[in-house]
Amino acid sequence: xxxxxxxxxxxxxxxxxxxxxxxxxxxxxxxxxxxxxxxxxxxxxxxxxxxxxxxxxxxxxxxxxxxxxxxxxxxxxxxxxxxxxxxxxxxxxxxxxxxxxxxxxxxxxxxxxxxxxxxxxxxxxxxxxxxxxxxxxxxxxxxxxxxxxxxxxxxxxxxxxx
Numbered sequence: 001x002x003x004x005x006x007x008x009x010x011x012x013x014x015x016x017x018x019x020x021x022x023x024x025x026x027x028x029x030x031x032x033x034x035x036x037x038x039x040x041x042x043x044x045x046x047x048x049x050x051x052x053x054x055x056x057x058x059x060x061x062x063x064x065x066x067x068x069x070x071x072x073x074x075x076x077x078x079x080x081x082x083x084x085x086x087x088x089x090x091x092x093x094x095x096x097x098x099x100x101x102x103x104x105x106x107x108x109x110x111x112x113x114x115x116x117x118x119x120x121x122x123x124x125x126x127x128x129x130x131x132x133x134x135x136x137x138x139x140x141x142x143x144x145x146x147x148x149x150x151x152x153x154x155x156x157x158x159x160x161x162x
């Protein structure tokens with residue numbers, strides 16, 4: 001029998017102190033704070049944090065819910081800001097599947113530029129109006145799931161009635 005060798009190393013400390021790999025993307029989603037709902041653009045994303053761009057007036061330390069594809073609402077906290085860019089951390093790490101779903105939903109190979117083509121710089125209202133709301137998608141998914149569960153419950157009830 002041959003033994004296997006393994007090497008477990010501590011995570012390498014990077015100059016920017018990130019704990020997990022960030023994936024660059026451009027994905028329009030909804031965010032809801034205690035006082036407001038806003039459209040945000042995710043610029044990069046990892047299991048522990050993200051960089052968003054928005055016109056919303058988030059402040060450092062503010063907590064909000066971010067609607068991610070296939071995950072739904074994920075609570076995050078603002079840790080830094082630079083104008084319209086906000087560095088945020090998730091209150092609990094999101095699953096890798098949520099990162100994959102977000103990457104799949106993001107436009108690929110210049111599609112994001114095609115959507116914004118012909119729009120004046122800084123005009124994001126038209127861009128957000130052309131994209132379906134993530135909240136609406138989440139609500140429709142929940143409604144569909146509820147209808148399916150009611151149908152299954154009705155079938156089971158009919159079987160027990162016989």
